[in-house]
Amino acid sequence: MAISRARARVVVALILVKFVILVNAQVLTTEFYDESCPEIYSIVKEEVQKAVEAEKRMAASLIRLHFHDCFVNGCDGSLLLDDPILGGTGEKLSRSNLNSTRGFEVIDTIKTRLESACPNTVSCADLLAIAARDSAVQVGLTDTYPVYFGRRDSLTASIDEANLRLPTPNSNYSVLKANFEFQGLDETDLIALSGAHTIGRVRCIVITVSNSSTDPNINAAFRDTLIKACDTANGTIDPPLQNLDVKTPDKFDNNYFKNLRRGEGVLTSDQTLQSTPGPNVGIVKDFAKNKENFFTQYGLSSIKMGYIRPLTGDQGEIRKNCRAVNSAPSSLVAYQ
Ligand code: HEM
Numbered sequence: 534m535a536i537s538r539a540r541a542r543v544v545v546a547l548i549l550v551k552f553v554i555l556v557n558a559q560v561l562t563t564e565f566y567d568e569s570c571p572e573i574y575s576i577v578k579e580e581v582q583k584a585v586e587a588e589k590r591m592a593a594s595l596i597r598l599h600f601h602d603c604f605v606n607g608c609d610g611s612l613l614l615d616d617p618i619l620g621g622t623g624e625k626l627s628r629s630n631l632n633s634t635r636g637f638e639v640i641d642t643i644k645t646r647l648e649s650a651c652p653n654t655v656s657c658a659d660l661l662a663i664a665a666r667d668s669a670v671q672v673g674l675t676d677t678y679p680v681y682f683g684r685r686d687s688l689t690a691s692i693d694e695a696n697l698r699l700p701t702p703n704s705n706y707s708v709l710k711a712n713f714e715f716q717g718l719d720e721t722d723l724i725a726l727s728g729a730h731t732i733g734r735v736r737c738i739v740i741t742v743s744n745s746s747t748d749p750n751i752n753a754a755f756r757d758t759l760i761k762a763c764d765t766a767n768g769t770i771d772p773p774l775q776n777l778d779v780k781t782p783d784k785f786d787n788n789y790f791k792n793l794r795r796g797e798g799v800l801t802s803d804q805t806l807q808s809t810p811g812p813n814v815g816i817v818k819d820f821a822k823n824k825e826n827f828f829t830q831y832g833l834s835s836i837k838m839g840y841i842r843p844l845t846g847d848q849g850e851i852r853k854n855c856r857a858v859n860s861a862p863s864s865l866v867a868y869q
């Protein structure tokens with residue numbers, strides 16, 4: 534009797550779990566805009582293409598925006614809000630975003646076109662998700678992946694949450710693993726998504742490999758070259774920058790992983806994916822040897838990242854302007 538009741542409870546629990554997973558799986562869909570805004574595909578593709586043709590780096594910058602949005606209170610467009618924010622400070626001034634995240638004007642341009650094609654329909658959070666996908670495809674991701682839609686935009690943003698949740702480049706492997714686990718992402722996701730560092734730039738002030746470093750995992754000649762390159766860049770560009778992928782800096786490929794295997798990861802958080810003993814080493818090796826495996830996993834992990842705590846249904850709103858909530862609370866009107 535007791536056993537069967539316990540068993541019944543287990544069965545009910547399993548049904549509930551299944552139900553929740555099913556419901557959750559349909560929270561976002563690939564067809565979400567098929568009726569309401571089919572233009573989203575051509576508009577975003579065209580504008581991403583234009584922006585990347587004007588500046589190659591923009592593909593990297595747009596990919597990073599989606600990541601930094603999703604890791605802070607879920608994929609809800611919170612990153613895009615300008616100050617002042619109701620009840621605090623926004624995310625743009627946080628440690629990892631200040632003087633660093635960029636591409637906001639491109640998002641504005643796309644949003645303006647979306648609003649004229651289909652007013653009040655496409656969320657800024659969804660816009661970041663598709664712009665990130667189209668950017669990767671634009672610069673070399675040959676295996677495209679479907680983008681799931683239906684996110685809504687937040688009414689707030691949080692500098693504290695951004696400072697807490699965005700990973701820092703001097704982190705060791707266990708810190709990175711825990712950081713991604715908090716978001717429901719595993720080690721494979723961590724490694725595949727870090728592969729976005731196959732394109733883009735980093736400010737020299739963020740690079741922590743130094744000549745005094747005794748890290749045996751970093752290739753010494755590479756480290757010297759990097760330090761010299763930053764010295765040379767200093768004074769010529771403001772801020773001094775380096776490529777995250779020393780071999781093919783603007784092409785989305787698997788060179789990032791080949792670099793790691795030679796000890797040529799630019800950030801500590803990059804090199805540690807290879808240098809820390811564990812199953813991660815095999816994953817890096819697989820992605821270095823097999824570009825298709827990286828591309829497939831990058832798509833899967835991007836979809837998974839795009840599922841981090843979205844606002845759906847009647848939560849939040851569809852912002853008209855990604856930089857501001859639709860109706861500014863009265864306490865903020867004085868600022869405008
Ligand atoms: C694993 C933890 C990660 C850390 C610690 C990290 C850290 C950083 C840092 C420090 C920069 C340079 C920023 C600057 O100097 O202003 C950067 C750039 C970049 N990150 Fe990451 N990142 C991580 C994961 C990711 C993920 C998951 C993605 C996307 C899927 C990503 C995409 C990028 C891109 C594309 C750039 C270049 C941006 C540009 O050139 O504008 N990163 N990252």
Ligand SMILES: *[C@@H]1O[C@H](CO)[C@@H](O)[C@H](O)[C@H]1NC(C)=O
Nearest residue numbers: 627628631632633738771772
């Ligand atoms: C950000 O950039 C501004 C303007 O160039 C500079 O004054 C400020 O010191 C920078 N802050 C950080 C934290 O890099």
Ligand SMILES: *[C@@H]1O[C@H](CO)[C@@H](O)[C@H](O)[C@H]1NC(C)=O
Nearest residue numbers: 703704705706707708709809
């Ligand atoms: C990783 O870094 C954290 C925080 O700095 C530290 O507490 C931890 O001991 C480090 N773990 C390893 C394995 O080095």
Ligand SMILES: *[C@@H]1O[C@H](CO)[C@@H](O)[C@H](O)[C@H]1NC(C)=O
Nearest residue numbers: 736737738763764767768773
């Ligand atoms: C650039 O050079 C100045 C003056 O020599 C120095 O103070 C600064 O730390 C350097 N910045 C970088 C990023 O190397």
Ligand SMILES: *[C@@H]1O[C@H](CO)[C@@H](O)[C@H](O)[C@H]1NC(C)=O
Nearest residue numbers: 744745756757758759760761
């Ligand atoms: C780093 O140190 C080595 C010797 O310890 C030296 O030969 C090399 O020039 C240094 N590199 C830089 C960039 O200062």
